[in-house]
Amino acid sequence: QQQVKQSPQSLIVQKGGISIINCAYENTAFDYFPWYQQFPGKGPALLIAIRPDVSEKKEGRFTISFNKSAKQFSLHIMDSQPGDSATYFCAASNTGGTSYGKLTFGQGTILTVHP
């Protein structure tokens, strides 16, 4: 019940296109959903996050869409650029429970944006 399932495992997009990465969770106690971005040879870094009281959050070219009833959330990257090529991880946390501060990560998506 602690799993977060992420798809696709890899994604190739042309420059200017839209990249979409999906995540699904089972634990209904999760109430915080961040996305992390990782460049080769680096540690992950927070990109954008959402709480379930809103259905969408946008920061620049990055948007999280959240569907509470389906227990799914997705990352959309508009006007994808070669510099967006990285591994993206979705994650989830139950901030109201004993696991506050802990994140459960998805398996990761390797995004390649071709020029």
Added chain:
Amino acid sequence: NAGVTQTPKFRILKIGQSMTLQCAQDMNHNYMYWYRQDPGMGLKLIYYSVGAGITDKGEVPNGYNVSRSTTEDFPLRLELAAPSQTSVYFCASSRLTGLAFEQFFGPGTRLTVL
């Protein structure tokens, strides 16, 4: 601020050897974490700490030990290294001040056990 620092960057161990992966943060964060990252498997939590002197197991703690004697440092000990411990290890820290939090990651240690 240096953020989260990890040493060494790379290490090759022989089966049965032991080593300590060092992690330090200068952000005065109360929470610290150790993860391992394997291809296609995401990040798995090994151990975490909510403050000096307090540690707890994560999802994959077997074969590892931790200690937290100061706020700044959170070393990870591998005893009797096995090939299954070949992985990239990340240390992270976080200050929890509300309903959202950010984990800051170090650059990682790539460990190979032969």
